[in-house]
Amino acid sequence: xxxxxxxxxxxxxxxxxxxxAARTGNLDLLKNLATQLDESKDxxxxxxxxxxxxxxxxxxxxxxxxxxxxCKYLLEELKLHVDSKDDDGETALxxxxxxxxxxxxxxxxxxxxxxxxxxNLGATALHHSAGIGDTELLKHLLSTxxxxxxxxxxxxxxxxxxxxxxxxxxxxxxxxxxxxxxxxDDGITPLLSSVAASSLACLEELIQAGAKxxxxxxxxxxxxxxxxxxxxxxxxxxxxxxxxxxVSDEDGVKPIQVAAARGNRGxxxxxxxxxxxxxxxxxxxxxxxxxxxxxxxxxxxxESTTSRPxxxxxxxxxxxxxxxxxxxxxxxxxxARGDEAFKRQDYNMAIDSYTQAIDLxxxxxxxxxxxSLCWIKLGQAEHALADAKACRILRPDWPKACxxxxxxxxxxxxxxxxxxxxxxxxxxxxxxxxxxxxxxxxVEAGRKFHGKTAQNNS
Numbered sequence: 001x002x003x004x005x006x007x008x009x010x011x012x013x014x015x016x017x018x019x020x021a022a023r024t025g026n027l028d029l030l031k032n033l034a035t036q037l038d039e040s041k042d043x044x045x046x047x048x049x050x051x052x053x054x055x056x057x058x059x060x061x062x063x064x065x066x067x068x069x070x071c072k073y074l075l076e077e078l079k080l081h082v083d084s085k086d087d088d089g090e091t092a093l094x095x096x097x098x099x100x101x102x103x104x105x106x107x108x109x110x111x112x113x114x115x116x117x118x119x120n121l122g123a124t125a126l127h128h129s130a131g132i133g134d135t136e137l138l139k140h141l142l143s144t145x146x147x148x149x150x151x152x153x154x155x156x157x158x159x160x161x162x163x164x165x166x167x168x169x170x171x172x173x174x175x176x177x178x179x180x181x182x183x184x185d186d187g188i189t190p191l192l193s194s195v196a197a198s199s200l201a202c203l204e205e206l207i208q209a210g211a212k213x214x215x216x217x218x219x220x221x222x223x224x225x226x227x228x229x230x231x232x233x234x235x236x237x238x239x240x241x242x243x244x245x246x247v248s249d250e251d252g253v254k255p256i257q258v259a260a261a262r263g264n265r266g267x268x269x270x271x272x273x274x275x276x277x278x279x280x281x282x283x284x285x286x287x288x289x290x291x292x293x294x295x296x297x298x299x300x301x302x303e304s305t306t307s308r309p310x311x312x313x314x315x316x317x318x319x320x321x322x323x324x325x326x327x328x329x330x331x332x333x334x335x336a337r338g339d340e341a342f343k344r345q346d347y348n349m350a351i352d353s354y355t356q357a358i359d360l361x362x363x364x365x366x367x368x369x370x371x372s373l374c375w376i377k378l379g380q381a382e383h384a385l386a387d388a389k390a391c392r393i394l395r396p397d398w399p400k401a402c403x404x405x406x407x408x409x410x411x412x413x414x415x416x417x418x419x420x421x422x423x424x425x426x427x428x429x430x431x432x433x434x435x436x437x438x439x440x441x442x443v444e445a446g447r448k449f450h451g452k453t454a455q456n457n458s
Contacts, residue, residue, distance in 0.1 A: 066101030122152035219250030331361035415446030
């Protein structure tokens with residue numbers, strides 16, 4: 001290796017070690033390496049210039065890992081800028097808040113960090129603390145006079161808190177004047193988010209605060225979503241608050257039909273006496289509605305199987321907006337960060353990176369598949385299922401998308417549906433042993449589950 005190349009490699013290794021020292025909190029090593037890299041020029045400028053490929057410096061890494069002492073050295077001794085942004089527009093405070101490092105985040109605020117700065121996606125420290133339920137930091141941020149309804153691409157902090165089932169965070173935000181009816185551009189409100197997250201506690205808090213129950217996003221009302229999820233408590237709570245069971249979605253379908261299509265008998269029984277007769281259903285009884293909707297679904301599936309064009313993926317892609325080369329490039333960079341975080345088993349960070357990539361390139365199904373796996377690792381099966389289904393829409397002929405859907409359904413103990421998803425994958429790739437074994441296991445688990453249920457009921 002030529003001397004110049006050797007020297008450059010040595011410097012690169014020192015830079016990597018320096019940033020790693022910030023991440024692990026090894027202050028002595030960090031100072032030592034900083035001195036070596038500076039070569040007696042200007043230590044503060046040298047340290048400030050050391051960044052990774054995503055423009056994250058020592059302060060970002062230290063904050064992300066909750067290394068407050070390193071942050072103190074960088075801010076108090078070297079006087080680095082507390083609000084410097086990385087390539088994603090994220091400050092050290094955003095990194096600390098997202099990872100739940102309350103003490104580090106509070107220190108950064110005390111040192112002048114601006115809590116209203118948003119990342120490129122519009123999320124602030126307030127959004128992240130609400131989403132993870134860090135009420136201590138949430139209260140600290142709100143005590144600075146920050147607007148509780150700060151907007152982001154994914155809504156206000158209250159939408160984030162409700163969507164993650166964080167009841168305590170919902171309470172704190174409402175106490176500080178957050179608007180329970182604030183909508184995203186897609187019409188999503190905190191109440192809709194709480195129903196989608198199957199959080200009865202958040203739903204009750206929001207209703208008490210005056211959240212409207214008769215709203216819709218994409219044509220679906222909260223009652224439609226609850227009927228789809230099958231939570232009887234949430235359905236009862238919505239009905240008690242005045243939700244109208246006779247409102248149809250964009251396809252002309254009422255909540256009772258959604259519940260029947262899902263086979264949620266309990267939901268159908270609750271909605272039946274409150275729903276006006278639907279002329280299309282010949283036998284207007286609980287059993288009659290379920291039978292009719294199940295037969296309609298089978299009919300649609302049969303029609304889809306026989307009439308689906310060979311270029312399904314291509315025809316679907318026409319509905320996806322064309323992604324500019326620059327956005328694709330940035331999405332690939334965000335994906336790489338997600339892959340790196342996944343290897344470190346930092347699944348929250350991986351989800352965040354994959355989400356950024358998805359926002360940049362919504363046409364790439366692999367990103368949804370990867371994020372689905374991260375949700376599974378965190379035990380968030382509902383989120384994993386939503387991503388898997390979205391992935392299957394984007395790539396209906398990809399066996400892995402079927403596997404992801406089956407895996408999420410299996411965790412939710414929906415063994416019959418899981419077996420169906422795995423079987424769809426087996427049909428696409430009959431030689432795939434992982435899918436074949438998963439299908440068999442789901443069928444067997446379903447038998448045991450139904451057998452146990454029958455025993456308990458006898």
